Amino acid sequence: MKVLVIHGPNLNLLGSRESDIYGKRTLEDINGMLNSLADELSAELSIKQSNHEGEIVDIIQNAKGFDAIIINPAAYTHTSVAIRDAIAAVDVPAIELHLSNINSREEFRHKSLIAPVAHGQISGFGYNSYLLALRAAVSIVNEKNRGS
Amino acid sequence: MKVLVIHGPNLNLLGSRESDIYGKRTLEDINGMLNSLADELSAELSIKQSNHEGEIVDIIQNAKGFDAIIINPAAYTHTSVAIRDAIAAVDVPAIELHLSNINSREEFRHKSLIAPVAHGQISGFGYNSYLLALRAAVSIVNEKNRGS
Amino acid sequence: MKVLVIHGPNLNLLGSRESDIYGKRTLEDINGMLNSLADELSAELSIKQSNHEGEIVDIIQNAKGFDAIIINPAAYTHTSVAIRDAIAAVDVPAIELHLSNINSREEFRHKSLIAPVAHGQISGFGYNSYLLALRAAVSIVNEKNRGS
Amino acid sequence: MKVLVIHGPNLNLLGSRESDIYGKRTLEDINGMLNSLADELSAELSIKQSNHEGEIVDIIQNAKGFDAIIINPAAYTHTSVAIRDAIAAVDVPAIELHLSNINSREEFRHKSLIAPVAHGQISGFGYNSYLLALRAAVSIVNEKNRGS
Amino acid sequence: MKVLVIHGPNLNLLGSRESDIYGKRTLEDINGMLNSLADELSAELSIKQSNHEGEIVDIIQNAKGFDAIIINPAAYTHTSVAIRDAIAAVDVPAIELHLSNINSREEFRHKSLIAPVAHGQISGFGYNSYLLALRAAVSIVNEKNRGS
């Protein structure tokens, strides 16, 4: 089972700044925890980070071989129709996650353009949002396989 | 570790109807799976279902002894300030979950009154939303205990 | 043919107050007229009134044996997603009715949350709204039976 | 007792097209059923159809001798202030009806400009909406006569 | 000096109905007063009434020989882009008038589609709105002639 993990814009700064909102763990910490859990769940991860909307579109378009996508679209959650269209275009279930509870932040962060085309959303659990998303991804794939 | 699980209005009908949206599992099936996972995670569950907004407020007010609340507010997600206020009033972290992806349904289901006072949200993974919420609850409590 | 009649909140006050808007007939008068017409149309009625949203949800959930529901949701017309979901969940056609013409009253009464999931609406004919709704219910059931 | 029946724009196409929304009966079938019921209720009908907003205004202005108007304004429901003003200007109670449940169709069909000046509305019962409207009209007139 | 006077939909009913809003004078009374004032001001009038949007468009298109248009668009004030476009297309100054003060009536009557392309507006003075509009028209034409 192969899972693609996409970290959106500004997530490369995790841990070093605004730790009151996003927590103290760096992106590397999180990637480490994700890989450990993946091992436990017999999944293989490919992890990318980009600050460029177009690059994220490219990454999603090349997700063909993957069983699921885990994406934290960060700022592009609220502005990118292109990422939405890319997710809708590829035939891989995508799970949207957020570190913070976006519903208790600024008004413009309440609306997600990605949500309607994602399989599901997880938000507000800090680094655990990633781990829960990975578990969710594995469940979806297992269920699909069982179904076939 | 004690966790309170609250099923909101119409969830007692699960499995028997509209299975294309909500899945084929009954509420009992889900409760069974929740209890199994709780055993595995060394948590103790108390499970309630109610179609009455006021009753759900009462249940939340009596959550004092619990370490976390898992709530699927269903229809009251979008209309109940009273449940929101009850969650804000008690000092127990609450996790909001939904079986379906509420963002790809009718417009009026996109806005959650509960979300800003919940610790986090999980939606769109069918019965797995409950299991992920239980894992999230356990993580939050463990982290808090570790912190203290 | 069995028809469930549900009177929403404050309708137990009918006749005694605000007769300029709602007419002079009491709920009992209306129930009497409904029963007479039901006899004439060979239908059997079960009539409930409740001021509680949750109770109305319960009543609708237990409508399984009925061929049709006639509901005057009154104030809950504009605020209850839970009643809407209950109607959508049970497989019984529901007819929404209002004594007064809700479109010529306050702005917030113009929008019905129930209407999109109801089979049809009747409003503005005073107690006759109930009688027309019963006729409509009988027609729907007859048509369905003829179709099968 | 004389009742004026007005069929709005595109209703002359009934039965031949879009029968999934509007049913299989033609306008003639409906007129036949209306006349039968009128006989039964001792009412006399005058039936008009027009695709022209101005013509419908003319027809309503000439409704003086009638006891009631039954109108399916179709597309003009949502756009015609002129028909609204005509109904408000003549002293004849008007009943607005729709074949389909306009509240479960496109957003712009939810708002009726006619509703606030109509006596009442009936929608969603297919050809039965016309028959119920005729019964409602007869009740209103009888009640008024009884009152005088 | 030639002035075209256009009475919009339902104005043929003036005087006989809703006299509390529109006054007791009939359209003929008003036309008589307009003709008297026209004589006094050495203007020649051509007066039309129509309930049909398309007919009013036709009338405006044929206004070439006239020095000014006086129009009470009535219900079409709020819905007709076609009349607006016709006024914008012909090179004759148009004065919009209303018998009643449209700003103290229903919300949907506050917005005029005609106003931005009219030379000016007069509203709220009953039949005097017409007489003031005629004076305004004569002033505009005189001023223009003096200017040339």
Next chain:
Amino acid sequence: MKVLVIHGPNLNLLGSRESDIYGKRTLEDINGMLNSLADELSAELSIKQSNHEGEIVDIIQNAKGFDAIIINPAAYTHTSVAIRDAIAAVDVPAIELHLSNINSREEFRHKSLIAPVAHGQISGFGYNSYLLALRAAVSIVNEKNRGS
């Protein structure tokens, strides 16, 4: 003089929680102060608390023998048309009060559905809001009696 006091949802938690917003006094403290003031003003109080919308509707419907109602609708202020309709239906003046200044809290708390049918509002004075409301109630009743 008899006055009915209604405490809405979550007010039973007063004093024990969120004392920064709602103050340190418990509901019992407030009821005690109300009874003292009632004695002083020669009024008799009946005090109820409920978390259930429907129950509050029931309580209001049974307010017939009372001279005035003092109600803190709390969360239902913003969502309950049913309580609004109940207040409008009974012929007893109702005074709406809030402990906190609802206008300086979240946007959705600025709009009160109850306010248009209440006699007046008092908000922002903590437990004093109740005492002022009782004084207001007594004044209204005295004035009415003096008038008759």
Next chain:
Amino acid sequence: MKVLVIHGPNLNLLGSRESDIYGKRTLEDINGMLNSLADELSAELSIKQSNHEGEIVDIIQNAKGFDAIIINPAAYTHTSVAIRDAIAAVDVPAIELHLSNINSREEFRHKSLIAPVAHGQISGFGYNSYLLALRAAVSIVNEKNRGS
């Protein structure tokens, strides 16, 4: 017959600036024309100009002895509830006028707070708006006198 003429803020600059929008005539020119027409119509004028909202409120409050008010509220048209309330409070009919067609200018100039409490409006005729308003005022007063 006594008529009070009120010129709102910035109108003292008339003629000297922005003559493309407001015309070349100064406020004195307009006052001269108004006085001439007043003589012709046997009316007596009192003319005021102020840039101060509060002063205009004072002026309107002191309008008791007058038969009519002619007011060009200029910028205060769109922002002053105080002037609106003053007009509503005094028992003298007020005519609102504008030099330019406010409906073809910026969006925020389309809405008049004064309009709903004014007797009527005249806009778009340059200095003629004042003369037409004076004629309208005289008609209203004459009609009222004839009526008494």
Next chain:
Amino acid sequence: MKVLVIHGPNLNLLGSRESDIYGKRTLEDINGMLNSLADELSAELSIKQSNHEGEIVDIIQNAKGFDAIIINPAAYTHTSVAIRDAIAAVDVPAIELHLSNINSREEFRHKSLIAPVAHGQISGFGYNSYLLALRAAVSIVNEKNRGS
């Protein structure tokens, strides 16, 4: 192959007025160019113009024998639900076109009621919009024929 061409309101004025927006060619010029291109593409045209909404509805209803409709709804683009319903009712593909770029004009011209039921739209190319629409119509029909 037979194509119906419908010119909406005010288009009979083309060329003589507002040539800065709509170009210098008359409707006859355009019809001539359309007929030439139709000959080249082996299509047969039937061309109508009307200022009346109801007449355009009638024309569309009678489009049965045609393979495609080309319609410039002009002002009715933004206000006519009746034309929309007529297009939806007949089984002939309709192409909506506009001479000018409606998106760079007034706000109210940006929304087309016709667009959702049209096959496609072309706007902004002056008289060429018609020629492109004809080519589009021929392509659609050819494709359909090839498909069958």
Next chain:
Amino acid sequence: MKVLVIHGPNLNLLGSRESDIYGKRTLEDINGMLNSLADELSAELSIKQSNHEGEIVDIIQNAKGFDAIIINPAAYTHTSVAIRDAIAAVDVPAIELHLSNINSREEFRHKSLIAPVAHGQISGFGYNSYLLALRAAVSIVNEKNRGS
């Protein structure tokens, strides 16, 4: 204890006009009652009335020596950011009051710019609103003194 009382625009007309909305008492009557109650409560009043927004700002800025402000901002409630800023700037608690229930009047009167910076609001009790506000002011000051 010193309390500043500010009467906003048009309140000098109280009693003489629109007594159906504002009551029959004049501003002097109200000031008399306020002074009597102040004596009883051992408070000293300074009372001002102004129709000028700027003057009211000046008055508030000079409130330094006072323990509380009672203000009926009348029309400026809905339009004055300047008065809001003045209240926020001085360190004296302000109580906003209204004679009428502003929530059951025109839509634009529902929103108060002053409310978020006021300590509390009282509205709908006629002249009693002032007396209740004075009591509220005294309570606030006493509580603060007791606290220190």
Next chain:
Amino acid sequence: MKVLVIHGPNLNLLGSRESDIYGKRTLEDINGMLNSLADELSAELSIKQSNHEGEIVDIIQNAKGFDAIIINPAAYTHTSVAIRDAIAAVDVPAIELHLSNINSREEFRHKSLIAPVAHGQISGFGYNSYLLALRAAVSIVNEKNRGS
């Protein structure tokens, strides 16, 4: 004559996915058809595709030598002010096209930020939208040349 063709984000996936919305032809197929038609019309094409907003801005800025731009902005239609500004900045007419009828898709796809600065739009004709756009481009250039 040189024409620049720009394919926006996700269009590189054409043909392989979501063929029910976008058709079965690949981007290469479309480019082939465009080149054939270009030969026929004596035009020379330069064709680009990019998923990156910034890259598309760069491409447009370098369009100096071209006579026209044909652009399918896809997802960036609704979100990119930068592409809009680039089109407005270069002095080359741009034609916006869409494969599908964007007006019958999700609400957020109805609004185009590009449209107001484009010369014209074509949408809904599948691959034919590109061919029609090329024809439109050639016409515009020819017309301009003829004019000079």
Next chain:
Amino acid sequence: MKVLVIHGPNLNLLGSRESDIYGKRTLEDINGMLNSLADELSAELSIKQSNHEGEIVDIIQNAKGFDAIIINPAAYTHTSVAIRDAIAAVDVPAIELHLSNINSREEFRHKSLIAPVAHGQISGFGYNSYLLALRAAVSIVNEKNRGS
């Protein structure tokens, strides 16, 4: 070079209160710094402060002899069309400034009525906003002089 500096309402309180938002410097401090900089830049200042909207209008109308206006409209930024019109009417460039970043404060402070008629805006730099505005004013005047 002569520059008029206008301080809007409540700015006379600067320094003494709410220093967390507006800084610790008094208006006199700021005026001192402005005069020093003016000396350096060879400009002459005239400085006014007023809490009265009408007075500020008067001051602006009398700005004829000045080369530029520097205005901090404070609260009137968001409510005064009269000040906007005065600025638009006089032929002197006006620079709008704010001490605080108005975009990160309450929603209603984000919109400036003055901005569209000002030459430019500066906000968020505390007392430096004034100094930057003075520099901006001098640049504008110098540029204009150089141009002539």
Next chain:
Amino acid sequence: MKVLVIHGPNLNLLGSRESDIYGKRTLEDINGMLNSLADELSAELSIKQSNHEGEIVDIIQNAKGFDAIIINPAAYTHTSVAIRDAIAAVDVPAIELHLSNINSREEFRHKSLIAPVAHGQISGFGYNSYLLALRAAVSIVNEKNRGS
């Protein structure tokens, strides 16, 4: 003192196009003026331009060594949450500037996503906006240093 200057999309075209809005100076001219002023103020500049949102995010993330950022986000002002988040994430004060007065241009340019996280804004002074921004930056840094 080191200052980072960021020019957003399409600013590389400055001077060559749309000089009526943006002025005749090229980006190089502006950079030259900025460097001269920087020398004078003893600041060191690093200047970047990019049309790519992601690149601008990268540039801001690497601003660690700088004392201040001067950014003209151009088109991304209104659409980029990613740039906003990057500014909020780095601990360097950012000054937002615009050449033109964005408040007197299209509606969608009035709202800045960057403004709430910027230290301050300057707009409308052409190339001088950059020079004023540099002065503002130097003041902020000096003040901070003085404070420490």
